[in-house]
Amino acid sequence: MEHQHSDYNHYTTTSFFKDEQFIQHVLKADDLSVAYWERISGEYPDKRAAMEEARAWILLINKQKPYQPATGKLQLWDKIANQIAADEQRQQRVYRPLKIASRWIGAAAAALILLVALREWSSLGEKKFSTTFGKREQVVLPDETVVTLNGNSAIHYARTWKSEKPREIWMQGEAFFEVKHVALKNRLQQSDSFLVHVSNLELKVLGTKFNVRNRRSITEISLLEGSLRIEKNGTGAFVKMLKPGDAFMYDSSKQVLTAMNRNPQANKAWTNNEMDLDGYTLSEILNVLEDTYGYEISLQAPELAQKKLSGTVPAANADDILFVIRKVFNLKIDQKANHLIISQN
Amino acid sequence: MTDDKDIWDGFRSGDESSLQIIFDRYYTPLFNYGHKFTQDDHIIEDALQDLFVKLWKQRESINATESVKNYLYKSFRRVLLRMLDVQQRKYSFLVLDQWMDADQELAYDQTMISRERLETIRTNLGRALEKMTPRQREIIHLRYYEEMEYEEIAALMQISVSSTYKLVYKAIDVLRTYLSKTDLLILTAVISLKKI
Structure with missing residues (x-):
């Protein structure tokens, strides 16, 4: 410690008592401070008594032994630990159910919002129609194509049909289609076609009437009017053009298309x-x-x-x-x- | 010995044994500090219990600290003073413990003055301290016993650093005033003796 040499002529006991260097020396003496204060003591012999007194003051205050209470530390810790345990038990009884409840309510609210948002989003993107067992429903698509759904059947399609893209629809179960012919004569465009996705087949049509029955692994396609092209992409790919009166059956488990000996009209009898x-x-x-x-x-x-x-x-x-x-x-x-x-x- | 700060972090993350270590380390110093305010052990125990139960309850919102000692002293002081306030006890502070004569031995060993002289010094210091306000006495204790810096004392007593300096200055002033009076008394005694 760098010692600043002061003029100690006017120093009293109190001056030494409040002197930072002196306090440091009394409490944490080192060789340097000892040498310094020995020198001061030599230079100011009349201040020795005051220095000693100030030193005594500091030590009297500083060196007191800590108070020893009658009761012990361990008993007090036991009391504290017991109270902590009691508090936590009470908290578990009172607050935990509340906490759990609030957590559930929060989760439920979040789920509800998500559900609403999802419904909103999905209805924006997609239109869906489905029937339960034994019920039938007629759906008119944006292009005026009429789809009749048999029981336990469903269709869905993109809500917005862009004019430059083919009309596309996905189906399950059984449905009879009366597709509106939109193409101008001799000017067939991609956007004029109507695509039905069923099983792993793609049915491409223009204006036609046809019935599709997709149950179990069997898809039956019966064409009543117009023309229809069955396309299968990927493994076992094939293309089959159907003429009115044709009825074909595709088994997706065996990946085979076979002609059916059946009157297509019979396959749409359910619509009546x-x-x-x-x-x-x-x-x-x-x-x-x-x-x-x-x-x-x-x-x-x-x-x-x-x-x-x-x-x-x-x-x-x-x-x-x-x-x-x-x-x-x-x-x-x-x-x-x-x-x-x-x-x- | 594990660092106070690490133990503190352990306690804050929910380790009850860390809190017990803190209690173990600070029981005696805090009890001693509390004893300066009141000589009723039950109140000090209640304050300590209150402090440690509160610490545990609020562990999640308690910050890391540079000095666990300062944090505990400050919190303990607040709890204890509130308890004493509720019981309408006056703010008092004891610097020298009159029941602890054994301390003198230690002080005596470290000074070169005689036992009789030390006894006189002790009596004079005790009387000078009695002239101080309790807050002045507390600041003397914190400075000379706890060896705290002015900034730490300011934080603990919840006053500004400059107020802390002023308080110390006033305390020392009381000491000087009392001491000059006793010096004067001795002087007049000498004069009167001469007169006779």
Whole structure:
């Protein structure tokens, strides 16, 4: 420590007591401070008493032993630890449920906002129509194309159809399309075509009437009017042009397209609340009941599965169909909720 | 020994054993400081309990600190003074503990003055301190016993640094005034003796 040599002539006990250098020396003496103050003591012999007194003051205050309370440190810590534990328990009882509740409310609010935003966003981007089991719905698209949805079916498409792009629609289940012809004669453009995405097929049409049935792994396409091109991209790619009256069946599990021996008109009979049974086996009819009307069916007479029917039956609802097959095949039908157990009477 | 600051950080992050280490380290100095304000141990214990329970409760909002000692002294002082205030006790402060004669031994060992002379000095200092206000006495304690810097004392007593200097100056002034009086007394005694 650099010692500043002061004039100590007027120093009293109090002056030494408040002198920073002196305090430092008394409390934390080092060789330098000892040498310094020994010199001052030699230079000012009349100040020795004052210096000693000031030194005593400082030490009297500084060197006091800390107060020792009667009770112990450990007992006090135990009291503190107990109170901390009690406080935390109370907090858990009172605040934790509140905290959890507020957290849940927060999460619920966030989820709600997200849901609303998502709905808003998705409805902006996409239009969706779907039907439940046994219900039918007719949808008119922005280009006036009419789509009739059978039960348990859905379509969706981009809300805004840009004029320079082909009209595109995605479907599941069964639907009958009456596509509006927009192309001018002899001036066919990309934007004039109408694309239906079903299974992993792409159906490209102009103005046409056709029925698409996509159930299980089978997609049946029946063309009534106009022209239709089936395209399959990727593995097992193919292109097939259909003429009016053609009906084709594509099995996506086997990736094969086969011609169906069926009158396309029959495949759209459902749009008139009828069912054309020509060429249908009983098991196919039962599949329709499952796919379109939502039944679960157990056929306990397997010998009947491949039996065929002919004719048109009313099919406004499933009961009509059930009535007919019961009478024709002489069946016993036990119904438990939507579960049908069919057996030979 | 682990640094105070690290222990403090441990406590702030929710380690109760760190709080116990802090309590262990500061129990005696804080109790001693509290004892200067009141000689009722129960109040000091209550204040310490209150302080440490509060520290734990508020651990998440407590900042890191340069000096754990200063933080604890400041908080403890506030808690204790509020308790004393509620009990309508006067702000008092004791610098020299009159019940602790054993201290003298230590002071005696470190000075070259006689035991009798030291006893006189002690009595004089004690009387001079009694003339001071409690706040002046506290500042003397913090400066000479706790060896705090003026900035630390200012933060602890919640006054400005310049006020701290003024307070020390006034305290020393009381000391000088008292001492010159005693000197005068001795002087007059000598004169009167001469007269006889």
